[in-house]
Amino acid sequence: MWGFAIEPKYDSTTMQIKRFRSILVIVSILTVTLCADAQNSFVDYQKSFAKVADVFRRKEDTLRKQFEAKGLQWPAKYVYIRSFKYDSQLELWVKSSISEPFRLFKTYKVCAMAGSLGPKRMAGDYQVPEGFYYINEFNPNSLYHLSLGLNYPNASDRLLSDSSLPGGDIYIHGSCVTQGCIPITNDQIEELYVITAYAKAQGEDFIPVHIFPVKFNNPRSVEYLTKFLNAYTEYKPLVENLKSVFYYFEKNKEVPLVMISPKGEYITEDIAEPVKKLIVPSTLTVSRENKKQPIPDDELAKVVNKLPLFPGGNIKFQAFLNEEGNELSQYLDQGVRSAYVLIEYIIDKQGRAVYAKVIKGGNDEINSRLEQKFESMPRWAPAERQEQKVPIKLKQTIIIEAQ
Numbered sequence: 001m002w003g004f005a006i007e008p009k010y011d012s013t014t015m016q017i018k019r020f021r022s023i024l025v026i027v028s029i030l031t032v033t034l035c036a037d038a039q040n041s042f043v044d045y046q047k048s049f050a051k052v053a054d055v056f057r058r059k060e061d062t063l064r065k066q067f068e069a070k071g072l073q074w075p076a077k078y079v080y081i082r083s084f085k086y087d088s089q090l091e092l093w094v095k096s097s098i099s100e101p102f103r104l105f106k107t108y109k110v111c112a113m114a115g116s117l118g119p120k121r122m123a124g125d126y127q128v129p130e131g132f133y134y135i136n137e138f139n140p141n142s143l144y145h146l147s148l149g150l151n152y153p154n155a156s157d158r159l160l161s162d163s164s165l166p167g168g169d170i171y172i173h174g175s176c177v178t179q180g181c182i183p184i185t186n187d188q189i190e191e192l193y194v195i196t197a198y199a200k201a202q203g204e205d206f207i208p209v210h211i212f213p214v215k216f217n218n219p220r221s222v223e224y225l226t227k228f229l230n231a232y233t234e235y236k237p238l239v240e241n242l243k244s245v246f247y248y249f250e251k252n253k254e255v256p257l258v259m260i261s262p263k264g265e266y267i268t269e270d271i272a273e274p275v276k277k278l279i280v281p282s283t284l285t286v287s288r289e290n291k292k293q294p295i296p297d298d299e300l301a302k303v304v305n306k307l308p309l310f311p312g313g314n315i316k317f318q319a320f321l322n323e324e325g326n327e328l329s330q331y332l333d334q335g336v337r338s339a340y341v342l343i344e345y346i347i348d349k350q351g352r353a354v355y356a357k358v359i360k361g362g363n364d365e366i367n368s369r370l371e372q373k374f375e376s377m378p379r380w381a382p383a384e385r386q387e388q389k390v391p392i393k394l395k396q397t398i399i400i401e402a403q
Contacts, residue, residue, distance in 0.1 A: 042201040049140040055190045063194060072096070072103060075198035080255050081135075081172075082210040082246075083182055085128055086221050088113060090172070090184060092192065093253075094199075101253035105195075108188045111176040117213045117228050118235055120152065121160065121397050123167035126180045130213055130242060131156060132258045132266060134206040135196060137171075145174030145186045146193045150209055159264030160342055160360070163394040164307060164314070172209070182211075208255050213239060216246045234340035234361055241266040263359060293355045295346055301383055301390040308347040308392060309381040324373050325400045331365045338401040339363070343370060348391040351379035359395075366400065 047053040067074040076094035080102050083090045088110040093102040115127035129152045137149030152170040153161055161167070172182045174189035184192070196207055213228075214221035229236055245268060248256050256268040310317035332339060341361035346354050356374035358367035383392040 043197055046138060046140060046197050052140045052146070052193070055146070056194055059190050059194050063191060067094075067105070070103075070105065072105065075202070076105075076195060077199060077202045078102070078204055079196050079199040079207050080210075080249075081192075081196075081207065082212065082249075083110065083172075084212050084215045084221070085110075085113065085117060085130070086214040086224060087218060089215065090182060092195065094195070102249075102255070103253070106191070108184045108192070110182055110184060112178045112183045114178045114180045117225065118232065119160070119238060120157070120167055120170075120180065122162035123165040125167070128178075128180055128182060128211065129153075129157065129170055130211050130238065132245070133170075133209045133211065135200075135209060138193070138197060138200070139171070142171070142173055143175075144171070144177070144181075144183070144189075146189045147171040147173035147181075148189075148193065148196060155260045156264045156266060159260075159395060161395075161397065163396055210242075210245065210249075210255075212242050212246055216243050217250065231337050232340070233336060234338070237265065244268070293346070295348065295355070295391050299391065300346065301385050301392045304383040304385045304390060304392060305387075306384040308351065308383045308394070311378050311380065320377070321396070321398055324370065325398050326403065328366050328369060328400050329403050331363070331369065332400065332402055333363055336402075338399065339366065341366065341370065341398045341400060342395060343374060343398065344393060344395045345374050346391055346393050347380050347382055349382055349389045351382040353377045353380065362400070370398070 043056075047056055064074040067076070072094060073096035076096060078095045078098065080093040081090065082093070090108045090110050092105045092108070094105045095102050113128070115125065117130075118127065119131065120127035120129040129150070131154065133150040133152060133154055135148050136151040137147075139147040139149060148171060150170045150172070152168060153166045157166055167180075170181055172184065172189070172192065174184065174186040176183050176185055199207055214225045216222060225239070229239065245256060245258065245266075248254075248268070259267045261267055310320070339362050341358060343356060343358045345356040348354055353374050353376075356371040358370060361367075362370065382389040384390065
C-alpha cells in the first residue's frame with residue numbers, strides 16, 4: 001500500500017526506493033512506539049499505586065538478574081502457572097515467544113491449605129478449586145498484601161456447582177493464610193505480581209492457572225490420591241481429565257486448549273481422543289434421555305432480577321437436601337461409601353419444580369427416587385425478570401454418604 005502511494009510521485013527508481021525506505025523506517029518507529037506505549041500502560045497503571053510502585057522498584061532488577069542467570073529473556077511475554085494442592089506447590093513457567101516451549105522459572109511453596117482434595121462446588125466449603133482457570137484480576141489493595149484473582153466459577157463450575165451459591169473470590173495472594181485460596185508469602189506474591197503484570201502488558205490477557213489435586217509424577221502424592229479416590233469414586237472422571245492435561249504439558253511444555261462439554265466436563269483440543277476415552281460414562285453416570293422437558297430452552301430465563309426461593313429460604317432448602325441425602329444413602333451400591341449427584345430441574349412460572357433429571361452421579365435407584373423427590377417439592381417463589389414471573393432451569397449438587 002505504501003509503494004502505491006509514492007510510486008506516481010518520482011521518475012527515479014532510486015528516489016522511490018529511498019523514499020519507500022524512509023517511510024518504512026518512520027512506520028516501524030511509530031509501530032514500536034505504539035506497541036511500547038500499549039505494553040507499558042498496564043504496568044504504569046499498576047505503578048500508580050504506591051505499594052505496587054515500591055514492589056516494582058525493589059523487585060524488578062533482582063528478577064531481571066534471576067532471569068539472566070537462567071538464560072531467560074526479561075520480561076517474560078508468556079506465563080503459565082500451575083498449582084498442586086496436596087504437594088503444596090505453585091510453579092511459575094515462562095517463555096519469550098509463542099513458538100518456544102515453556103521453561104520453569106521458579107517453584108513456590110503454598111504455605112497454607114484449606115479443605116481437601118476435590119473440586120470446589122459451593123460457597124463456604126473452604127475448598128480450593130481444581131481445574132483450568134486464568135488470572136482475571138490484579139488487586140493492588142488486597143487485604144492479603146497483593147493478590148491475583150482467578151475466574152472461578154468458570155463455565156464448568158457453573159454447570160457442576162451449586163446453582164445458587166457456587167462461591168467465588170478465589171485468589172493467589174500473600175500473607176500465608178487462607179479460607180480456600182492459594183496463599184504464598186508476601187515476597188513470593190510480589191515476584192509473581194511483577195512477572196504476570198509484564199506478561200499482561202505485553203498482550204497475554206488470559207494467563208492460564210491450572211490447579212491439580214497432586215503432582216501426578218510424585219509417587220507418594222499419587223498413592224494418597226488413589227486412597228482418596230477409593231472413597232470418592234465420583235471424583236475419578238475429573239482426576240483423569242486433570243491428569244491428561246498434566247502429562248500433555250510434561251511432554252510438550254505447551255498448554256493445551258481446554259474446552260468444556262455441555263455437561264461441564266473438560267475436553268482439550270490437543271488431546272481430545274485420550275480425554276474422550278477417559279470420560280466415557282461409567283456406572284456412576286445415568287442417562288435420562290426418555291424424560292421430556294416441558295418448557296423449551298428458548299423460553300427459559302437466562303438472566304433474572306430475582307432467583308427463585310425455596311419455602312423458608314436457603315436454610316430450609318439445605319435442610320431438605322441433607323434429609324434427602326441421608327434417606328438415599330441406603331441405596332448406595334455395595335462397597336460405595338459416597339456418591340456425588342448433580343441434578344437439574346426447572347422452577348416454572350407457578351413455582352412448581354418440574355423436569356427433575358439427574359445428569360451425573362448415583363445409580364438407577366438413587367436417581368429415580370431423587371428425581372421424584374425434587375418434583376414433589378413444595379412450590380417455590382418463582383424467578384422474576386423485570387417484575388414478570390419466568391421459568392428458570394437450576395442445577396444442584398447433592399452428596400450422599402453412607403451412614
